[in-house]
Amino acid sequence: MKEAEHYFYQKAYCEGKNEREKWIPELIEDMRKEGIEHKVLDDLQKKASSYGYKRSNSIFFHELIEHYLKIERKSEIHVIIDSMWFGLWDSTEKKNAAVYNQVFFDDSILVQFSTELEILMRKVTEIFCTVDLYELMLDNCLPENLINQMVEIEIHDIENEEEERGVIEYLFQLPEEIYRFYNMIFSNAFKGACAFVLFHEVGHKLEVNSEIAKYFGIESSTQTTDSHRKDMMKEWNADNISIQILIKMFGGNDATDWMFYSGILIAFMALAINSHSLFEDTNHPALKNRYREAKNVIDKQLSKFDSESIEYRLNIVGDKLNKVAKWGGKKWWVMKE
Numbered sequence: 293m294k295e296a297e298h299y300f301y302q303k304a305y306c307e308g309k310n311e312r313e314k315w316i317p318e319l320i321e322d323m324r325k326e327g328i329e330h331k332v333l334d335d336l337q338k339k340a341s342s343y344g345y346k347r348s349n350s351i352f353f354h355e356l357i358e359h360y361l362k363i364e365r366k367s368e369i370h371v372i373i374d375s376m377w378f379g380l381w382d383s384t385e386k387k388n389a390a391v392y393n394q395v396f397f398d399d400s401i402l403v404q405f406s407t408e409l410e411i412l413m414r415k416v417t418e419i420f421c422t423v424d425l426y427e428l429m430l431d432n433c434l435p436e437n438l439i440n441q442m443v444e445i446e447i448h449d450i451e452n453e454e455e456e457r458g459v460i461e462y463l464f465q466l467p468e469e470i471y472r473f474y475n476m477i478f479s480n481a482f483k484g485a486c487a488f489v490l491f492h493e494v495g496h497k498l499e500v501n502s503e504i505a506k507y508f509g510i511e512s513s514t515q516t517t518d519s520h521r522k523d524m525m526k527e528w529n530a531d532n533i534s535i536q537i538l539i540k541m542f543g544g545n546d547a548t549d550w551m552f553y554s555g556i557l558i559a560f561m562a563l564a565i566n567s568h569s570l571f572e573d574t575n576h577p578a579l580k581n582r583y584r585e586a587k588n589v590i591d592k593q594l595s596k597f598d599s600e601s602i603e604y605r606l607n608i609v610g611d612k613l614n615k616v617a618k619w620g621g622k623k624w625w626v627m628k629e
């Protein structure tokens with residue numbers, strides 16, 4: 293066991309924090325006790341036990357990291373990522389995700405990710421997928437009020453953390469192939485959103501190594517002595533590395549890559565809603581500028597048609613979020629200037 297992992301569980305225990313992902317094995321057990329049997333449960337259990345939570349208490353994060361390590365050839369990167377432990381937990385702090393500066397005796401590194409951010413990203417992804425259905429509505433005779441009701445519930449769920457209604461029963465009313473389409477966009481976009489935040493944190497540890505920085509075609513923030521410039525560079529570099537990793541992992545599949553890339557932009561929207569200090573002075577570059585920069589890089593990967601349709605859909609999502617997000621009375625989402 294890595295010291296970072298040990299520390300994570302100890303800290304979670306001392307501070308009385310939940311780390312919900314560990315509930316998965318318990319949940320499977322409970323469901324079996326109640327006599328519920330399903331292939332999905334078997335698969336989940338197999339995964340949970342075979343990986344033994346080696347890299348994270350989240351099976352999902354563990355898989356993303358393994359996926360990247362399988363395709364990355366640079367050994368210095370393997371060494372750094374191998375020393376990391378990714379902890380997902382309920383955080384009462386304002387932090388969304390962070391790398392710990394604490395030095396552990398075995399040189400392991402703790403990366404922390406809040407469950408709240410993960411849930412918020414899931415909710416924004418749900419609206420994005422529902423908005424996608426508007427376009428299919430006319431061709432497939434979907435009733436418009438069904439989709440409108442779904443959006444209404446999804447907005448409600450973002451506004452009210454405590455009482456989530458969910459749209460699952462509405463999804464079951466959709467024709468089979470539309471339901472499958474919705475699910476495909478959802479799982480790819482959600483994976484893209486989580487992977488972006490995860491590899492942004494990884495990027496913080498990679499970019500301070502000047503050789504690795506060169507490998508990613510960027511200048512390490514260690515090259516500057518100006519502290520403001522350094523802080524800004526750290527963030528730009530972490531975003532840049534994360535997007536390059538995602539392109540490596542998910543790019544090149546014409547049918548699905550736009551879904552992953554949408555996930556990156558969805559992550560920014562969720563971060564914007566979750567950030568309590570959006571209009572305060574910060575040493576971080578503005579989220580809006582980071583969003584724009586990410587969009588520029590993504591546009592180069594996609595056809596004009598795909599990038600325009602992503603933008604069109606995200607504008608609808610942003611418009612809806614503007615109505616509920618508490619952004620100090622200001623509208624964050626004004627992309628058409």
Ligand SMILES: [Zn+2]
Nearest residue numbers: 492496527530
């Ligand atoms: Zn950062």
